[in-house]
Amino acid sequence: MNKIRTIDELREAIRDLEHQNYVNEQHMRRRVADFADRLKPMNIIKNLFGQFIGGTDIRTNALRMLAGFATSFIVKRFFKKGIAK
Numbered sequence: 001m002n003k004i005r006t007i008d009e010l011r012e013a014i015r016d017l018e019h020q021n022y023v024n025e026q027h028m029r030r031r032v033a034d035f036a037d038r039l040k041p042m043n044i045i046k047n048l049f050g051q052f053i054g055g056t057d058i059r060t061n062a063l064r065m066l067a068g069f070a071t072s073f074i075v076k077r078f079f080k081k082g083i084a085k
Helices: 007-038 041-053 058-084
Strands: none
Touching (some): 007 041
């Protein structure tokens, strides 16, 4: 920003800053509204369900989930046997 030398330049700079402030406020309002919309219970459920089912490949997601369950089961059984001895 250049040095302001006249009243007209000052007024123009104030208008520019007020416009920039207005644009920033509108942007923040949209972001808050979008965030509030995402926090609605139905949208949370839809997003979780969509992430579980909708990835790039349903088989890949199912296999990953199955591998996670199997790993968890094996680790639990291993540690239970190790603690029981």
